[in-house]
Amino acid sequence: MSDPDFPPLRTPLFDAHVALGARMVPFGGWEMPLQYEGQLAEHEAVRRRVGLFDVSHMGQVRLTGARVWEFLALLVPGNTGRLAEGDSLYTTLCNEQGGVVDDLIVTRLGPAEAFAVINAATTDGDLAWMLDKRDELGFEDVGLFDEREDWAMLAVQGPEALGLLERLVPGTAWSGSKPFTLHVREADGAPLLVSRTGYTGEDGAELLCPPDRAAAWWGRLIEAGAVPCGLAARDSLRLEMGYPLYGQDLDTETSPLEGGIGWTVSFRKPEAFIGRGALERQKAEGAPRMRVGLRFDGRRPMRHGDVVSDGERAIGTVTSGGFSPTAGVGIGLALVERRAAEGKTTLFVDKGGRPVEAAVVKPPFIVPGSARKQ
Numbered sequence: 001m002s003d004p005d006f007p008p009l010r011t012p013l014f015d016a017h018v019a020l021g022a023r024m025v026p027f028g029g030w031e032m033p034l035q036y037e038g039q040l041a042e043h044e045a046v047r048r049r050v051g052l053f054d055v056s057h058m059g060q061v062r063l064t065g066a067r068v069w070e071f072l073a074l075l076v077p078g079n080t081g082r083l084a085e086g087d088s089l090y091t092t093l094c095n096e097q098g099g100v101v102d103d104l105i106v107t108r109l110g111p112a113e114a115f116a117v118i119n120a121a122t123t124d125g126d127l128a129w130m131l132d133k134r135d136e137l138g139f140e141d142v143g144l145f146d147e148r149e150d151w152a153m154l155a156v157q158g159p160e161a162l163g164l165l166e167r168l169v170p171g172t173a174w175s176g177s178k179p180f181t182l183h184v185r186e187a188d189g190a191p192l193l194v195s196r197t198g199y200t201g202e203d204g205a206e207l208l209c210p211p212d213r214a215a216a217w218w219g220r221l222i223e224a225g226a227v228p229c230g231l232a233a234r235d236s237l238r239l240e241m242g243y244p245l246y247g248q249d250l251d252t253e254t255s256p257l258e259g260g261i262g263w264t265v266s267f268r269k270p271e272a273f274i275g276r277g278a279l280e281r282q283k284a285e286g287a288p289r290m291r292v293g294l295r296f297d298g299r300r301p302m303r304h305g306d307v308v309s310d311g312e313r314a315i316g317t318v319t320s321g322g323f324s325p326t327a328g329v330g331i332g333l334a335l336v337e338r339r340a341a342e343g344k345t346t347l348f349v350d351k352g353g354r355p356v357e358a359a360v361v362k363p364p365f366i367v368p369g370s371a372r373k374q
Helices: 014-019 039-048 068-075 123-136 161-168 211-223 231-241 276-285
Strands: 023-027 030-035 051-054 059-064 088-094 100-110 113-118 143-146 152-157 182-187 190-195 204-209 289-295 307-309 314-324 329-337 346-351 354-361
Touching: 014 023, 014 211, 030 231, 039 051, 039 231, 051 211, 059 068, 059 123, 068 113, 068 123, 088 123, 100 123, 100 182, 123 143, 152 161, 152 211, 161 204, 161 211, 204 211, 231 314, 231 329, 289 314, 289 346, 329 346
Parallel strands: none
Antiparallel strands: 023 030, 051 152, 059 113, 059 143, 088 100, 100 113, 152 204, 182 190, 190 204, 289 329, 289 354, 307 314, 307 346, 314 329, 346 354
16 A cells, blocks of 8 residues: 555656556555556567566666776676676675675666666665765765666567567667667667666567657557566566565575575675675575575465475575466475575475475576477
8 A cells, every 4th residue: 555645656657557558556666557458468478479568667876987887896796897888787785794785787888987777666775875885985986876767768578579679779780789788879869778688588678768758669669569568477577587576585684695696796806895704604604595496386376475394394485476377387486494495306385374395496487488489
C-alpha cells in the first residue's frame, strides 16, 4: 500500500501504460505496470521474439573529474581499470563489512567521466553513500550528478531485439555490437544512449532518451513489433537466469560471495576497495552462507520467504521464487548455511507445513534460447 503523504512517482510513460490497459502497482516508490495482456504471454514474447519494458524508474549518476577512475577503483570491487571507452561493468557498492549497498552498471565515457545506472528504490541512498565515501576518501574534486530526471529508459529484449533496433536506430550494426557497451547517438535532434545491457538473459539493449522523447520511442518500438511487458514478466525472466534482485537476494547483510555474484569481486586488482578486508576473509575462511538454485519436479511455485531445510532442520530461506514458464516447473534462489548445504544435491522447501523435495541446481534454470527451439 502506498503512503498517501508520499504518493508513488510516475515515469514519463504512465499515460501510455494506462492507455494500453496495464495493471499499475507500486514498486520501489514508483507506480509501474505489472502486466498488460498477461505475464505468461509477455514472458514468452521476450524469450521468442522481442519485448519492451519501461525501466525509467532506474537511477542514473554521472561522475566526472581527473581522478574519477581512481575514486571508482576504491568505491567498487569490480575491475574498472580494464574498461575501455564505452565499456560497461556490472559491479556492486559494498560496505566495510562486505555487504552489498547496491548493484549497479558503471560505464566508462572517457578518461574523466563515468556513467552509472542504479536501482530505483536505492537511488537516494546510493547518492548519499557515494558522496560520503568521496569526501571520506579525499576525492572532493570528483563531481557526482544525479541525472534521473534527465533520462527515460526503455529496455528492448529478445532474439529479435537487435534486428528491430537496426531498423530504428542508425549508426551501428547492433547485431554485431558487443554486450556491455554503451553507444552515444543522436536521434531527432536529441541525445540517445544505447546500452547493450538487460535483465532477461536475452539479447537486446536499453535506450536512454530525454523524458519528453520517451512516448515517441515507446510508440515507435511497439509499431516495429515490440510487445509491451511489465514487472511480472521481468521478474520471471530474470529468475530463470538466476539474476539477483536487490532487496531480496542481495542486501547490506549479504556479501557478493554469499549472494552468488562473487565473480564481480576482483581480488587481483591492487586497490584497497571498500569491504576488501572482509571479503578476503570470507574467501579464505569460506562465507558462512551461500546462494543455491532450487528446482521442483512439478509446477508448484516457490515463494519468497519459504523456509529451506536439509531434511532435519531449517538452514535458510527462499529469497526469490516463482514458476518458470520456459521450464514448466517451480524454481527459486535460496540463501542457506554453507556448511549444511555444500555438496547436497537435494534440499527441502516448506510449502504449507509440508517439506517438498527440491533439486539443488546451478543457475541459470534454462538454456538461453531454449524457448525458441521448442
